[in-house]
Amino acid sequence: MEEYAERLTVPWWLWLPGLGGAALLAAEIWMGSTGVRAWLPFAVLLPLAVAGLWWVGRIRVRVAGGELYVDDAHLPVRFVADVVPLDVSGRREVLGVGADPLAFVVQRPWIGGAVQVVLDDPADPTPYWVISSRHPTELAAAVLAARDAAAVGGASR
Template sequence: MEEYAERLTIPWWLWLPGLGGAALLAAEIWMGSDGVRAWLPFVVLLPLAAVGLWWLGRIRIRVAGDELHVDDAHLPVRFVADVVPLDVAGRREVLGVGADPLAFVVQRPWIGGAVQVVLDDPEDPTPYWVVSSRRPVELAAALLAARDAARV
């Protein structure tokens, strides 16, 4: 049973400068030449930029059963001590100067919210996870509910 799912896609307005920059670079390479230099930069750079932008927005977050999945990483909810939903200022504070270097962080700058998942696993040196989320309160509630259900 999946209780929460989210994909950290790039918003449409960030695609415009990404593809625009690739088109500008292709035009700089082209510079009025004919032959292969007239079309090859556009054929190569625009799809490359599109694939790169898609790749940046591929991260999926889900709480399914008794695990939190963030891309390829997974965390059994039995090790979750607490979950704190963060707004932009809270995320900045958690990831700022005092951040623990052993923390697991999946942060996307175009997403304002995040959750801090505090861990209670004596065998893991990771003190907490910080994961970007567009709906941090819902993710925190789903994690806590999954943890409580796993403890029963």
């Protein structure tokens, strides 16, 4: 059962400058030439720009099966001490000058919100995770609910 799922896609308005920049660079390379130089820059750079923008927005965040998944990383929720939803200023503060260098961070600048997942695992030196989210309160609630469900399930065994 999946409690929460989100994909950190690139918004449509960032595709415009990305593709525009690739087209401008292709036009610079073309510069009125004939033959292969007339079409090759467009055939190469525009698909590369599309692939790059898709790749940057591929990150998935989900809570399922008692774990928090962020792209390829996963965290069993039993190690979660607390989850704090962050707005833009809170995210800036957590990732600012006082940030712990051992923290696990998946941050997308075009997404304003984030969550800070404080860990309680003596075997792991990572103090917390900071994960961008368009819906930080829902993500925080899903992680805490999964943690509480895992604690109840673990206590009854």
